[in-house]
Amino acid sequence: MDGGDTTKIIGISGSPRTNGNSEKLIDMTLDIAENRDFDADRILLSKYSVAPCTACGRCSDAKECAIKDDMTNLYHLLEAADGIIVASPVYFGCVTAQLKALFDRTLMLRRQGFLLSGKVGAAIAVGGSRNGGQEKTVQAIHDWMHIHGMIVVGDNSHFGGIVHAPAESDETGIETVKATIGKMCDVLRMLKR
Numbered sequence: 603m604d605g606g607d608t609t610k611i612i613g614i615s616g617s618p619r620t621n622g623n624s625e626k627l628i629d630m631t632l633d634i635a636e637n638r639d640f641d642a643d644r645i646l647l648s649k650y651s652v653a654p655c656t657a658c659g660r661c662s663d664a665k666e667c668a669i670k671d672d673m674t675n676l677y678h679l680l681e682a683a684d685g686i687i688v689a690s691p692v693y694f695g696c697v698t699a700q701l702k703a704l705f706d707r708t709l710m711l712r713r714q715g716f717l718l719s720g721k722v723g724a725a726i727a728v729g730g731s732r733n734g735g736q737e738k739t740v741q742a743i744h745d746w747m748h749i750h751g752m753i754v755v756g757d758n759s760h761f762g763g764i765v766h767a768p769a770e771s772d773e774t775g776i777e778t779v780k781a782t783i784g785k786m787c788d789v790l791r792m793l794k795r
């Protein structure tokens with residue numbers, strides 16, 4: 603009971619697959635956050651269509667995105683969050699194209715005055731191989747967060763959630779995921795004090 607009903611954590615799954623590892627891990631983290639009395643909401647990229655940025659410059663000139671798709675609503679969800687936890691499958695040693703498209707489209711929030719700055723961020727990566735690029739994927743997610751001026755946390759030991767699929771069989775990986783959401787909740791509580 604330490605989140606307070608106005609502290610909100612958004613979980614983003616970057617997988618195009620419904621009910622895959624990333625979605626299950628986001629569900630798990632948000633359950634933990636809700637049990638600690640944080641508000642929680644999900645952005646599952648298996649359910650949304652977010653086109654890549656075209657570098658048209660409209661977010662510089664008119665402070666709005668020229669592309670009208672699901673991102674229009676997702677901007678509001680991201681802005682309303684106090685914490686953002688992102689889970690991605692490892693695709694060729696990095697995040698999915700779907701997640702990268704969302705990251706690039708948030709340029710507008712940066713140009714509108716660093717609207718994600720000061721939010722707490724954390725990352726989870728799940729790969730089909732034990733050493734398939736999870737740490738590099740977590741790093742790519744952290745890079746997006748740093749470029750927005752977010753406060754990045756790890757798992758209180760290393761970098762975040764590092765998971766070998768199938769996630770439910772990777773006990774050590776699940777511990778890093780639990781520790782990562784735990785760290786996010788702890789830091790949000792400290793910031794709200």
Ligand SMILES: Cc1cc2nc3c(=O)[nH]c(=O)nc-3n(C[C@H](O)[C@H](O)[C@H](O)COP(=O)(O)O)c2cc1C
Nearest residue numbers: 617622623624691692693694695729730731734767
């Ligand atoms: C296009 C593609 C590229 C992949 N590249 C990697 C990789 O570089 N390293 C790895 O460990 N797993 C790789 N995988 C396996 C996925 O990371 C793995 O199946 C993951 O659990 C999928 O997450 P999801 O269940 O949330 O969709 C790749 C899968 C696909 C479809």
